Amino acid sequence: MPSTYPTNGLTLAQASMIVDASLAKGKELGLMPLTVVVLDAGGQIKAVKREDGCSLLRFDIAQGKAFGALSLGVGGRELFRRSTAMQGFVNALSDLTAARGAGAVPVPGGVLVTDGKGVILGAVGISGDVSDKDEEAALAGIAAVGLSADTGAPAA
Numbered sequence: 001m002p003s004t005y006p007t008n009g010l011t012l013a014q015a016s017m018i019v020d021a022s023l024a025k026g027k028e029l030g031l032m033p034l035t036v037v038v039l040d041a042g043g044q045i046k047a048v049k050r051e052d053g054c055s056l057l058r059f060d061i062a063q064g065k066a067f068g069a070l071s072l073g074v075g076g077r078e079l080f081r082r083s084t085a086m087q088g089f090v091n092a093l094s095d096l097t098a099a100r101g102a103g104a105v106p107v108p109g110g111v112l113v114t115d116g117k118g119v120i121l122g123a124v125g126i127s128g129d130v131s132d133k134d135e136e137a138a139l140a141g142i143a144a145v146g147l148s149a150d151t152g153a154p155a156a
Contacts, residue, residue, distance in 0.1 A: 009041030009121035010113060014145045018113070018124055019047045022141030026051075026128070034128035034137060037062040038113075041122050043070055043102070051128070058127045061105050064097070065134075066125030068104030069112050071097055073120060075152025076110030076135065109134030112150040113142050121147065 010018075015038040026034045033053035040046045050059055069075050071093065074082075083090040083106040090106055097104040108131040113122045124141060126134040135151055142149040 007040070008044070010038065010046055012046060014147070015040070015047035015122070017145050018138075018141035019049050020141075021144035022124065022126060022137045023049060023051065025137040025140035026126075026133075029133060029136065031129040031133050031137065033058075034126055034134070035059050035062045036137075036141070037066050037125045039063075039066045039070055039123045039125070041070075041120055043067060043100075046122065054128055060103065061127035062109070062125040062134075064103035064105035064125065065107065065110030065127065066123040067097055067100075067102035067110075068093065068106055069110035069125070069152070070120070070123040071104060073112070075112050075150045076106065076108045076131070078152030079104070079106035079110065080108065080152075082106065107131045108151065109138065111135060111138040111142065112152075114148045114150055116148065118148075120150075 033051035035050040035058035038047045124138040
């Protein structure tokens with residue numbers, strides 16, 4: 001029997017659908033050109049698309065939003081709160097993640113992808129418009145595959 005490898009969270013089909021649904025939401029909302037990065041649970045790039053017209057660093061910012069969230073297991077909104085309350089810690093996080101080639105961008109738009117039990121399957125990072133709108137597009141992408149999202153917003 002041939003060996004098989006684990007998916008390490010999200011499948012390629014799920015990641016691709018998240019990207020496409022996120023971009024469709026961006027079009028629906030009239031957002032600036034977006035870059036969408038989907039990481040698996042191990043922090044590896046699973047899918048990425050960069051719309052025509054994106055500025056130079058959009059990929060790095062989108063990847064940093066997703067990688068930062070995945071690195072601490074909290075959504076971008078919580079990372080943003082920590083960047084204000086614990087600047088030294090978030091600076092260290094940024095340095096550590098940059099050394100791994102991804103960086104950490106502590107703002108909305110970095111969203112964890114979870115299953116129904118709260119297990120982290122990966123993360124989505126989007127950059128191109130204002131962070132709140134980037135996040136809205138990510139939420140639509142995650143919903144399109146029937147998974148849950150963790151933005152780091154306080155529980156209601």
